[in-house]
Amino acid sequence: MFYRPADGHGLPHNPFNAIVTPRPIGWISTRGADGRDNLAPYSFFNAVAYVPPQVMFSSTATKDSLSLLRETGVFCVNVVEYAMRDQMNASSGAFDRGVDEFEQAKVTKADCETIDCPRVANAPAALECRVTQILKLEGEDNHAIFGEVTGVHLRDDCLKDGVFDVTRFQPLARLGYRDYSVVRDVFSLNRPGE
Numbered sequence: 001m002f003y004r005p006a007d008g009h010g011l012p013h014n015p016f017n018a019i020v021t022p023r024p025i026g027w028i029s030t031r032g033a034d035g036r037d038n039l040a041p042y043s044f045f046n047a048v049a050y051v052p053p054q055v056m057f058s059s060t061a062t063k064d065s066l067s068l069l070r071e072t073g074v075f076c077v078n079v080v081e082y083a084m085r086d087q088m089n090a091s092s093g094a095f096d097r098g099v100d101e102f103e104q105a106k107v108t109k110a111d112c113e114t115i116d117c118p119r120v121a122n123a124p125a126a127l128e129c130r131v132t133q134i135l136k137l138e139g140e141d142n143h144a145i146f147g148e149v150t151g152v153h154l155r156d157d158c159l160k161d162g163v164f165d166v167t168r169f170q171p172l173a174r175l176g177y178r179d180y181s182v183v184r185d186v187f188s189l190n191r192p193g194e
């Protein structure tokens with residue numbers, strides 16, 4: 001089939017979020033100017049540069065994460081492992097702004113080192129970020145948030161022989177609809193000329 005998004009897809013569910021998959025999940029933590037903490041998953045998320053390291057995620061409405069990081073200029077990206085799938089999902093509920101999803105989803109919190117922001121204490125990795133740009137995207141209320149990584153946490157048991165080893169924690173990925181995937185099979189390829 002072929003469809004133009006402007007004309008609709010005619011399917012029972014929008015296939016768009018099942019096309020670009022699997023997507024990593026950025027579990028974004030923020031702290032408001034008044035000290036309230038927030039945690040929510042975003043799968044329109046990725047790393048976008050090495051030097052300096054930068055990441056982005058996008059908010060398809062003005063959600064609490066975006067409101068809070070506008071106040072403080074910082075956020076933290078926590079990597080989600082398979083073992084944390086239910087807590088990640090619980091944190092995605094549409095809670096009032098005053099609700100701390102760390103408490104709601106029973107996620108242990110720690111403070112970041114380089115920014116005034118909470119992080120998921122036992123996440124396989126966490127990236128402390130300073131907001132560099134917030135871009136208004138096409139559409140009524142779509143926003144892309146870019147951040148420079150100012151601090152990196154790696155859980156000790158995820159490091160093996162100097163390598164951040166995904167088989168030690170099994171990253172969770174978002175597929176379309178209500179589906180997820182978990183990274184369990186890993187193989188290597190040498191690039192041409194290597």
Ligand SMILES: Cc1cc2nc3c(=O)[nH]c(=O)nc-3n(C[C@H](O)[C@H](O)[C@H](O)COP(=O)(O)O)c2cc1C
Nearest residue numbers: 040041042043044058059060063064065092093094
């Ligand atoms: C796995 C997963 C991925 C999600 N990805 C996004 C996303 O990329 N952008 C977005 O705006 N909402 C996304 N959501 C929905 C938000 O997590 C949800 O709206 C949440 O309540 C926002 O929280 P906040 O208002 O505290 O920021 C996702 C939800 C789940 C479960």
